[in-house]
Amino acid sequence: MTVQDSRCAPGELGRGSPAAEPAALAAPLDLTDLSRRRNAPGRRAGLRRIRWLLRGLVPAALLIAWQWSTSAGLVPPTTLASPKSVLEAARDLIADGELQTALRVSAGRALTGLVIGAGIGVAAGLVAGLWKLGEELVDSTLQMLRTVPFIALIPLFVVWFGIGDTPKIVLIAVACIFPVYLNTFAGVRGVDRRLIEVGRVFGLSRTRMITRLVLPNALPSVLVGIRYAMGISLLALVAAEQINASSGLGALVMNASNQIRTDIVIVGVVVYALLGLLVDLIVRLLERLLLPWRPTIVKS
Amino acid sequence: MAADDREVLTMTNPVGTNPVGTNPVGTNPAPAQPAVVMRDVGKAFAARRILDDFALTIARGEFVALLGRSGSGKTTLLRILAELDTVDEGTVLAPRNRSVVFQEPRLVPSERVWRNVLLVLPRRESTLARAQEALAEVNLADHARAWPHTLSGGEAQRVALARALVHRPDLLLLDEPFAALDALTRLRPQALVHELWHRHRPAVLLVTHDVDEALRLADRVVVLTDGKVGLDLRVDLPRPSEGTGSRFDDLRSQLLAELGVARPASPA
Structure with a gap:
């Protein structure tokens, strides 16, 4: 069987006669050896083997410097507590349950705020993304409000909602709306036009078009928004708790700060960081559960 | 314009009498x-x-x-x-x-192959058996539960063909x-x-x-x-x-x- 490319008639690709070529072929050819690099042994592979060791080197050095400078008396404990005393403080706080209670209260605030904010963000993003009228009504308003730094709202929320949990949750919710909204809107609008054409060709109803084509394919973007929002919810949590908090991680840290207990302050900071890690883990889990069809997730 | x-x-249905979906070879009208x-x-x-x-x-x-x-x-x-x-x-x-097969397969990435094939059909007709029948025609019956991104270009295009023919256009x-x-x-x-x-x-x-x-x-x-x-x-x-x-x-x-x-x- 012959396979011919019909776009190009035979003879058109002028195959020059051999006699015309020698001049070009006479010049010396500079060949470079490409095989050598591929098989290059040693240095890189060696580096890769001790990669984890290398990565841990600087943090370990910093930790040692920290311990040494504090225990040698170069830095007074009121400025920076030693790693050892931070660990002890953590142990004590866990032993009397204070840390767990504070963590539960704070995580509860962050989660409640996040759920409310993300819910509003997704809803607004869908309304603006799916309906032209919705976009006109919602988008410009939210884009305008987005420019307000949410921390600037704290004093107002204190006046409106007092000093309990409410102003903190509202602040976190407000902060979470925008990343979720923006990514939901972009996700809905970013669904491949060619897929929408498939829906039109096959005469799908608007409802089926939305549920089978638009929403599932906007979901990755929505999750990106939620991931951002989770980070921001922690930021808002810290900001909100440093003002007028009577319970939670923020209260623990602020009290310790007033008593110049830097060991407890550092415990608080570390716990905030661990919360951030946990949040990231949750998002990854969500992505794995909700997006089984994405190539990256299948491979990992 | x-x-x-x-x-x-x-x-x-230009003939008016022929129920959609049955147009057996041999009894082709004028x-x-x-x-x-x-x-x-x-x-x-x-x-x-x-x-x-x-x-x-x-x-x-x-x-x-x-x-x-x-x-x-x-x-x-x-x-x-x-x-x-x-x-x-x-x-x-x-x-x-009528149906279209485009230059690219244009499968819905979030749905498994068999669901893609059934995209055209109303829900009550959307059964795995129906999809598998259509996939068998393009020799892809055993790919029914695969995700579109795992298919080769040729396979994906055959799924698109099965999808285009499943409702007998x-x-x-x-x-x-x-x-x-x-x-x-x-x-x-x-x-x-x-x-x-x-x-x-x-x-x-x-x-x-x-x-x-x-x-x-x-x-x-x-x-x-x-x-x-x-x-x-x-x-x-x-x-x-x-x-x-x-x-x-x-x-x-x-x-x-x-x-x-x-x-x-x-x-x-």
């Missing part, structure tokens, strides 16, 4: 029965006239290949018949029950469906398209730039030139054609000449 002289009509009628069709993008007083009729069950230089409006013509583009003027009649529109496949990979799906067309007998409009492909598969090859039918050739070859022989070469040269690709080596 006034909206008044624009007319796009949709015809359900071959003159049209599945597609285009008359006086005009279409312009900005100042460029893509279709100019264009007319084309495709009979029921007829396999028509549409050739044309790139930019000649082949795809626009197909998109008009798919109701993805509108005409500026003229009459277009096409069966309501009266008109199948193929927009260079094999263009993304290499010349060797193309041969099998071409044979498959011919086989499925033979079995279900939809009217087919195959847009392609491959003269050999057109001649191998189609009853009729139409060349779109300057917005009109430049050449309308009936392919009187046994099918699926081997792609060889003097008659084949003769038709091939006629088409290449109409496309402006001269057979003999062009003067330097």
